[in-house]
Amino acid sequence: MSVFRCYSEKKPGFDVEAQGLCRQLREQLGIKSLESVRILNRYDADHIDPAVYQAAKTVVFSEPQVDDIWDESYPAPDTAHSVLAVEALPGQFDQRADSCAQCIQLQSGVDRPLIAYAKVYLLGGQLSQNELEKIRKYLINPVESREASVDKPATLVREHAAPDRVAVVEGFTALDEKGLAHLLSELGLAMDLDDLKFLQTYFRDEEKRDPTITEVRVVDTYWSDHCRHTTFSTHLDAVDIGAPAVKAAYQRYLDARVEVYGEEKAAKRPQTLMDIATIGTKTLKKRGLLPELDESEEINACSIKVPAVVDGKEQDWLLMFKNETHNHPTEIEPFGGAATCIGGCIRDPLSGRVYVHQAMRFTGGGDPRVPFDQTLEGKLPQRKLAQTAAAGYSSYGNQIGLATGHVAEVYHEGYIAKRLECGAVVGAAPAENVRRERPAPGDVVILLGGRTGRDGIGGATGSSKSHNKKSLTTMASEVQKGNAPEERKIQRLFRNGEVTRLIKRCNDFGAGGVSVAIGELADGLSIDLDAVRKKYDGLDGTEIAISESQERMAVVVAPEDAQTLMNFASFENLEAYQVATVTESPRMVMTWRGQRVADLSRAFLNTNGAVKHACIQVAEKAPAPQHEKKFRTLREMAASLRSASRRGLTERFDGSIGAGSVLMPFGGRTQRTPAQAMAALFPVEPNQETDQASIMAWGCDPDALSADPYTGAHSAVYTSVAKVVAAGGDYRKVYLTLQEFFEKLRDEPARWGKPFAALLGALDAQLELGAAAIGGKDSMSGSFLDLDVPPTLISFAIAPAKAGQVLSPEFKAAGKPVYLFSSADSKSAWETFYALHQAGKVDAAWAVENGLGEAVMNMAFGNTIGFTSVDTDLDWDAPMPGAIVAQLTGECEGGQLIGHTTAEAVVCVNGDSASIDELRSLNESVLEDVYPTKAGKAAPVEAISWVKRSPAVCKSKIARPRVVIPVFPGTNCEYDSVRACLRAGMDAETVNIRNLTADDLLQSTVELEGAIRKAQIVFIPGGFSGGDEPDGSAKFICSFFRNPAITDAVYDLLKNRDGLMLGICNGFQALVKLGLVPYGEIRDMDENCPTLTYNLIGRHQSRYVTTRVASVNSPWMLKANVGDLHTIPISHGEGRFVAPQSVLDQLIANGQVATQYVDANGVPSMDIDVNPNGSLCAIEGIFSPDGRVFGKMGHSERCGSFVGRNIPGDKHQLLLESGAEYFT
Secondary structure (H helix, E strand, O other): OOOEEEEEEEOOOOOHHHHHHHHHHHHOOOOOOOOEEEEEEEEEEEOOOHHHHHHHHOOOOOOOOOEEEEEOOOOOOOOOEEEEEEEEOOOOOOHHHHHHHHHHHHHHOOOOOEEEEEEEEEEEOOOOHHHHHHHHHHHOOOOOEEEOOOOOOOOOOOOOOOOOOOOEOOOHHHOOHHHHHHHHHHHOOOOOHHHHHHHHHHHHHHHOOOOEHHHHHHHHHHOOHHHHOOOOOOEEEEEEEOOHHHHHHHHHHHHHHHHHHOHHHHHHOOOOHHHHHHHHHHHHHHOOOOOOEOOOOOOOOEEEEEEEEEOOEEEEEEEEEEEEEOHHHHHHOHHHHHHHHHHHHHHHHHHOOOEEEEEEEEEEEOOOOOOHHHOOOOOOOHHHHHHHHHHHHHHHHHHHOOEEEEEEEEEOHHHHOOOEEEEEEEEEEEHHHOOOOOOOOOOEEEEEEOOEOOOOOOHHHHOOOOEOOOHHHHOHHHOOOOOHHHHHHHHHHHHOHHHHOOOOEEEEOOOOHHHHHOOOOOOOEEEEHHHOOEOOOOOOHHHHHHOOOOOEEEEEEOHHHHHHHHHHHHHOOOOEEEEEEEOOOOEEEEEEOOEEEEEEEHHHHOOOOOOOEEEEEEOOOOOOOOOOOOOOOHHHHHOOOOOOOOHHHHOOOOOOOOOOEOOOOEEOOOOOEEOOEEEEEOOOOOOOOEOEEEEEEEEOOHHHHHHOHHHHHHHHHHHHHHHHHHOOOOHHHOEEEEEEEOOOOOOOHHHHHHHHHHHHHHHHHHHHHOOOEEEEEEEOOOEEOOEEOOOEEEEEEEEEEEHHHOOOOOOOOOOOEEEEEOOOOOHHHHHHHHHHHHOOOEEEEEEOOOOHHHHHHHHHHOOOOEEEEOOOOOOOOOOOOOOEEEEEOOOOOOOEEEEEEEOOOEEEEOOEEEEHHHHHHHHHHOOOOOOOOOOOOOOEOOOOOEOOOOOOOOOOOOOOOEEEEEEOOOEOOHHHHHHHHHHOOOEEEEEEOOOOOHHHHHHHHHHHHHHHHHOOEEEEOOEOHHHHOOOOOOHHHHHHHOOHHHHHHHHHHHHHOOOEEEEEOHHHHHHHHHOHHHHOOOOOOOOOOOEEEOOOOOOOEEEEEEEEEOEOOOHHHOOOOOOOEEEEEEEEOOOEEEOOHHHHHHHHHOOOEEEEEEOOOOOEEOOOOOOOOOOHHHEEEEEOOOOOEEEEOOOOOOOOOOOOOOOOOOOOOOHHHHHHHHHO
C-alpha cells in the first residue's frame, strides 16, 4: 500500500491557534515583518485501505464545519511566505498520531494503521533568515521535536536494528584512576569517581569479572541522587555554626537523636540531611503523638489512618499524599516535563492502591514578563517555560480526571537557573482494599500499562545533574512523554478492591524504569527483559532496563492470582503480562536474548554507592533591618507581581472533576477570591455517600528563605498549617510532607549550610506544633553555570476534616467584625479560632502571607464586600507567619478587632483606600499578557424563552429506568455520572470500550449495542476521549458511534422505544458532531452543520457559570421552568457553539435552544465572565427536534451537598430527575 497524505486547516474565524501564534511572534519575538500565520495539520497514513482513508478524512482528520482539507498538497499563498514543518522526534510519543490511528480503528473496526503527523506553519511576509531562525528556535525544542521534511515518505514502516548482545566493559576491573575518570566522562555517568571506584572494587573482588554496560547503567541509575537521595544521605563530618538560632536548633536536633536512638547509638549514627528531615517524625512517634500514622515496608506515599463515615457507618480509610518535582525535564521540555510531573506524582499513591482524587500545583520561575531577548543562552524564555509547563500539567491532569484544587506560582530570579515544577496529590481508599505482604519466592511480577520506548532514558541520572548551555540539545532521550488516558485506565483498575486485594506489593515506573521499579520489589528477582513489550523494535537490553516510559506499574502477586489480575486489566483495556519472578537468592538478575546482562547482589545495590562526606558552615548574618514596607499603597500592592492574581493560570486546570471539590480555586459571587487551601471529599463509590474530606495547603516564600533559610523554612511550616486552620482544620490533626529544592552543593560547606539550616527550621516547627513531616522529596541540582535557585523548602500540610466544617476566605456579609488571630506560639491563637469556628461564629478566614492589606483585599474580591480598618498599631504590610484574619458573625473574645466589612465596595486601611473594582483590575492586569483572562468582545444577547412543554411521552413506563454510560479511552466523568443517575432514582451501567485488538473492539461493539438495546437512556459523559485528538474533541466517540450496529441501536432507542440521550461536555461534542443534536439522528456532517469548537480565549476554562433555562421543550426539563437559573461547573477547551445564522434562527424558532449562559441577573451576554467560550447566542445546551436528545457543556452531574461551598447559587439542576420522571 502507498502512503496517503492530507492537510487540514482551520477555516477563518476558527483559527484561534494560528492567530494567537501570530500575535506572540510579533509582540514577544518582535518580528514585525510577520504579516500572517497559517497552521496546517499534515497527516500521513500507511497500511490503510483507500476506502477507510476516505471515510476518515471528514471524521478523523478534519471536521467539515471548521476545517478545510486537501489531498497530497495544499493551496500555497500567492504572497511572500516561508514554510516550516515540525514533527516529534523519532521514538517520542505523539498523542495526535496515536489518537488518529485509534479513531480510524474505532470507526472502521480494522487494525490500527500507521500514522505520522507534522504541523506545517505558513509564515506570511518578507522574513529575513535571522527572523526565520528566531521563529524556528521558538517553535522547535530540539529535546522533543525537529524540522520535518516536506517530502512524503515511501512507507511509514521503520526498520530498527538492535545489537544481539550487550557489551561487556572489557578491562574495567584493571583500570587505573585516570582510566576510570575517562570512562566516567565517556559514558556521561551521574555517579562520581568514588562511586565508580566502589563499583570497580565490587566487580574485581566479589564478582571477579568485568561488568556489562547494562550493569554500569543500572547501578548509575540506582545510585542517582534522584533515586537514592545521595546528597541527603551524605555524612556530615564537621558542623561550623555561627548563627545563634541555627546553633540552638542544631542542639535540639542532637537532643532528639539521643531521645530516639539512645546515647550510644546516636553517637555512632551518621548525621545527615536525611536524618534531620526524618528525626521529627521519629521523635513525635516515640512520644506517642502520631496515632494516625500508617506504616509499612512499602514506601509509595505518606499514609495516615482516618475513620470515615460512609453511608452512616464508620469505616477505616487510608489517606495518602505525595509531592514530586520534575524540575529538570520541565526546564528542557516544559510540556512533557510538567505533564509527567503530575503523572508521576499520581502514580506514587496510586501504587499504594488508593484512588488519587485531588492535586495541587506549586511552581517557581523567573519573571515571565521579561522580554524574550533577555533570555540566557542555553535557556528557554521564562514566558514560554511558564505557559508551556502550565499547558502540560493541566493537559495531563485534566485528561486523567484529577481535580486540581489549588494552583500557585512564585517568582524569583534564582529560578532562572532551573524552573521549579512541583505537584502534590491526595488519594484515599478503604483500608481493607490495601493488602501489603512481603513477596515470597515463586511470586510473579506483572507489568501493566503502557509499552516501553526510548523516552525517558537517563531521566533519573539527568535530573541529578546541573544544567549547562548544551542541555537543550543533548538531553532529548531524558524527557518522558505522558499518556494520560493510559494512566486513567490504571486509576480505574486500582479503584477496584477485588484487584487491589490480589496485590502484595506494587511499584510505579518512575525514575530508573525496570531496573528500579521492578528491582525494588523484592531482594531476589529474575527479570526477563525479552518479555517487556516495546513501542517499537530496536531497543537493546540496557535501554529496556532503564527506560522511563510512563504509565507503567509493576505488581507482585501469587502465581495462582496472576491470570485473574491480568483478566481484570484486560477488562480495563490495559496490557498486563508477566516479566519477572521472585527468587530465593538475594540477587537481581536480568536476561536479554539469552544473555545474562545484569547479575547484581542485593547487598551491593543497597549500599547506594561510596559513602559521601561533607562539612557544614552556617555563618552568622547581620541582624535583618527593621521591616521596610514593600508597598506604599494598596494600589501598589495590588499591582505587584508578588500579590498578582493567578486566575488566568488557574482556570486552565479542571477544579471540579470528581464532584468532590469542597472548595473551588476561586470563590465568591465573582469567583475572584483565591482559596488558600484545597479540600475534597473522600472518593467513595458512586453508590455511597460521605462527608469525610481532607484539607491541604502549602507554605513557601523564596525571598524569606533566601534571606534566612532557617527562619524561612520555619515560617513555611507555620504558614502551611495556618492555611489548613483557616480552612476549618484542626492543627492537632495536621501531617506534613516537605519538598526541598536547592543548588548543587558541590564540596562547599557554605552551600551545604543552606539546606542544613532550612531543615533545622522545619524540624523546630514540627516539634513545636506536633506536626510530623512523614514524607518528602528533594531535588539538589538547581544550578546553571554561576546561577543558583533560591533555597526552597515547601511545606505541604494536610488534615482530615468534615466537609461541612470547611471554611472559605471571601467576605460573606457587610457590617461584620473582622479579627486578627495571632500569638507568639500561634497554637493558642489557632485554638481560640478553632473553638469559635466549631461554635459557628466564623464566616470567612485568611492565613496572612504577604501582610494584612493583601489579606483583606483578597477577601473583599469574591463578593465585592468592602472593608474599613479600625485604629491599631499594626503594620498592615508585614509578613505574619501563622496569623489568621477572620470575618466573624459578631463580637468575640480572644482575637484583635482590626476592622469591619462594609456594603460600600471600597477597601480602607489606615487612611489608604481604593475601590474593589480598581484593585481587582490592577491585580488581574499584572499577568494578563502571560495568563490571559480576557477574550472576545462583550455584547448583549437576547434571552430566549420557549414555554411550551414537550409533547414527547413514554408509552412503556418503568420504575427504575436503566442508563448505559459508555467509557472510552479518555472518558473521565463516568463515576460522577453514575452517582448522579443513582441519586436521581435510576440504575446505571458502564460499558468499557476496549480497543487493544480488533477482537476487543468487536466485543466492545457487541457489548455496547446490547446494553443500549436494554436501556432507556444513553448518557455520554465528559472527558477527553482520545485526549481530544486529533485536533478536535469527541472524534473517538463519533468514530465508534458511526459503527452501523451502534447507529442502529441508537435509532431504535430514540425512534421505536421512546428512549432518551444525554451528552455532557465531551458527550455534547459527540452528539453535535454525530448530528444527534440538533437533528435527532446520526448523519454525515457538512459545512452548514452546527459544531463546538475552541474557546475564544484559546485555552481550557474551568470555573462555575450561571445558566438559564431557555426552553422546556424536552423530557429533560420536566422539573424545570423557563427562566430558572443554575450555577454549574464547566471544564472544557472546546465549548464554543457555532452555526450559520439560518440554523441558529431555526433552533430558536423550534424551541431547541435549551439553556444559555447568563449573568447573576439572568441576562445572557458575550462577556467572557458570563459566556466562557464565546458561544453564539450564549448557547450552553440544545435539544433534538423532539427533545429526546439533550447536549450541554456544563457539568450538571458534578453536584452534591458539600461541593463548591465557596460558590453561591443553585447547583442542583434536576435534569436526571426529569429523565427518571419521564419513564415513571
